[in-house]
Structures are given as C-alpha cells and as structure tokens.
Amino acid sequence: MKSTKPLWGDILVVLLALIFVGYLFKSLWHQEHAAKLQIRLGDKIYATYSLDQNRMVDIQGPIGLTRIVIANGQVRFASSPCTNQYCVHQGWLSRKGQAAICLPNQVSLELLGGEKSFDSLNY
Amino acid sequence: MTNLQKNKCIDIQTTADDHRIAKLAAFAIGLHLLEAVLPSPLPGVKPGLANIVTLFVLYRFDFATAAWVSLLRVFASSLLLGNFLSPTFALSLSGALLSLAALFLTQYLPLKYFSAVTLSVLAAFAHMVGQLIIVRFWLIPHTGVAYLIPVFMAAALVFGVVNGLLTNYLLSLNPPQQHQDKG
Numbered sequence: 001m002k003s004t005k006p007l008w009g010d011i012l013v014v015l016l017a018l019i020f021v022g023y024l025f026k027s028l029w030h031q032e033h034a035a036k037l038q039i040r041l042g043d044k045i046y047a048t049y050s051l052d053q054n055r056m057v058d059i060q061g062p063i064g065l066t067r068i069v070i071a072n073g074q075v076r077f078a079s080s081p082c083t084n085q086y087c088v089h090q091g092w093l094s095r096k097g098q099a100a101i102c103l104p105n106q107v108s109l110e111l112l113g114g115e116k117s118f119d120s121l122n123y
Numbered sequence: 124m125t126n127l128q129k130n131k132c133i134d135i136q137t138t139a140d141d142h143r144i145a146k147l148a149a150f151a152i153g154l155h156l157l158e159a160v161l162p163s164p165l166p167g168v169k170p171g172l173a174n175i176v177t178l179f180v181l182y183r184f185d186f187a188t189a190a191w192v193s194l195l196r197v198f199a200s201s202l203l204l205g206n207f208l209s210p211t212f213a214l215s216l217s218g219a220l221l222s223l224a225a226l227f228l229t230q231y232l233p234l235k236y237f238s239a240v241t242l243s244v245l246a247a248f249a250h251m252v253g254q255l256i257i258v259r260f261w262l263i264p265h266t267g268v269a270y271l272i273p274v275f276m277a278a279a280l281v282f283g284v285v286n287g288l289l290t291n292y293l294l295s296l297n298p299p300q301q302h303q304d305k306g
Binding site for chain 1: 232284
C-alpha cells in the first residue's frame with residue numbers, strides 16, 4: 001500500500017469503469033428519430049400522423065384554435081390561443097418520446113417511434 | 124465531580140472502540156457538512172469526500188468500523204443539516220448502504236493488485252445506483268431519469284478515482300503500525 005505506483009488491478013477497474021460509462025452514454029443518449037406524431041385533445045387521441053409528410057393541423061380546443069405544423073420530420077406548435085405560449089416556445093420536436101403540451105387549450109403532442117417507449121410505469 | 128454529581132449523571136459505558144468510531148465519524152461528518160455548502164451543478168453530484176474517511180477506516184481498521192462510521196455520518200449529518208427522514212436523507216442512506224455493500228465485497232480483493240482506487244470507484248458506482256433506485260422508484264418515477272444516469276455515473280467515476288487516490292495518499296502518510304496498537 002505504501003507504493004504510489006499504480007496497481008494493475010486499479011488500472012483494469014478504472015478502464016472497465018470508463019468503458020461502462022461510455023456504454024451508458026451510448027445506450028441511454030440515443031437520439032432515435034420519431035416516426036409518428038400523436039395529438040391528443042382533452043382525454044382523447046385526436047389524430048396520429050406520420051412525420052414523413054408535411055402537414056398543417058388546426059385543432060379547435062376549449063379556448064381557441066391551435067395550429068400544429070409538421071415539416072421535414074419535425075413538429076411544433078405554430079400558434080396557440082393560450083396566454084403563456086409555453087407550447088409554442090418548445091419549438092421543433094423530432095426525437096422519439098418528446099412531447100409538448102398546451103394545458104390551457106388541452107392539446108398535447110407526443111412523438112412515437114416504431115413502437116412506443118415507456119413514458120412511465122405504474123404499479 | 125463529587126459523588127453526588129456523579130450519581131446524577133447517566134453513566135454510559137464506552138469502550139475505546141466507541142471513542143475511535145466517534146472520532147472518525149466526526150471527521151466524516153465534518154467533510155460531509157463542508158461538502159453540503161458547496162454548490163453543485165447537478166443535484167446528486169457531489170465529490171463524496173466523507174467516503175475517504177470510510178475507505179481509510181476500512182483499510183486501517185475493519186469493515187464493521189467503516190460501516191459504523193459511514194452510517195453514523197449519514198444520520199448525524201442529516202440531523203445537523205435538518206434533513207433527517209427527508210428525500211435527501213433517503214438518498215444519502217441508500218447510497219451509503221449500497222456503497223458499504225460494495226466495500227464489503229471488494230475488501231477481499233488482493234491488496235497486491237487492487238488499492239483504494241478500485242474500492243472507491245466501485246463504492247461510488249454503488250452509491251449512485253443506490254441513489255438512482257430511490258430517484259427512479261420514489262422521487263421521479265419517470266424514464267426521463269435514464270438520461271441523467273450517464274452523467275451521474277461519469278461523475279461517480281471521476282470522484283471515485285480522485286477519492287481513491289486521496290485515500291491512498293492518506294494511507295501512505297499513516298502507516299498501519301501507528302494505529303494497530305490502539306483499541
């Protein structure tokens with residue numbers, strides 16, 4: 001223990017730990033592109049669109065008209081009647097699992113991949 | 124003290140071991156408190172300097188002493204910081220328990236090849252896992268937590284190595300014979 005020379009076991013462990021952390025970054029920070037867009041209005045699914053086609057969707061919510069734009073595999077709230085405009089400021093969404101919600105007008109967007117990844121688990 | 128005063132006192136029998144554990148735990152508590160006032164970029168990312176004391180104790184004494192020091196540190200620090208039984212305390216406790224479990228297993232690694240760096244890194248990982256279990260299943264039951272796991276683990280690796288090196292340094296400053304005659 002008195003020597004300050006690095007020990008082989010330590011080097012091995014630190015290297016393995018580095019590989020492990022690298023693997024974590026690679027596997028958990030995947031940027032999977034979404035394939036579909038699901039729009040909800042209130043408690044119902046309003047529509048599901050493919051992100052492949054450019055499209056403009058106008059939805060009549062409780063307080064007005066929300067405009068959603070799909071373009072180049074991305075989607076955003078283009079305009080909303082709400083006062084805070086949080087949904088519009090979310091900007092373009094393109095990755096699987098991303099979501100934008102406009103609570104005042106009860107409209108929400110969720111991006112889906114080929115198959116839906118869990119957003120939460122209940123017991 | 125007169126006899127009368129003595130009788131009034133509640134006399135707790137303490138051994139040399141108790142005194143040693145208390146002294147070492149006090150070091151760990153001091154480091155823990157010092158760290159608590161340091162700003163952290165992400166909640167949960169802390170250097171974990173108190174673990175240096177745990178590791179040092181594990182090397183110079185035994186696992187039981189290290190476990191005492193570590194758990195006393197968790198309880199006493201939470202009382203001092205005012206977060207006893209709060210989520211912060213739960214995170215701290217589950218982290219400490221899992222990192223003690225890691226130390227319990229890794230203490231049997233041959234000293235010839237593995238120093239405190241290995242133990243520190245593995246204990247830091249276990250500490251993070253313990254905290255993430257609490258975060259995932261109690262505090263933030265959402266898979267979004269997964270995005271932070273690589274960051275937490277990278278921090279655990281960096282601080283694990285640093286703490287391990289510091290422990291090695293402290294151990295080299297305090298050769299075993301100075302301590303073995305105690306208790």
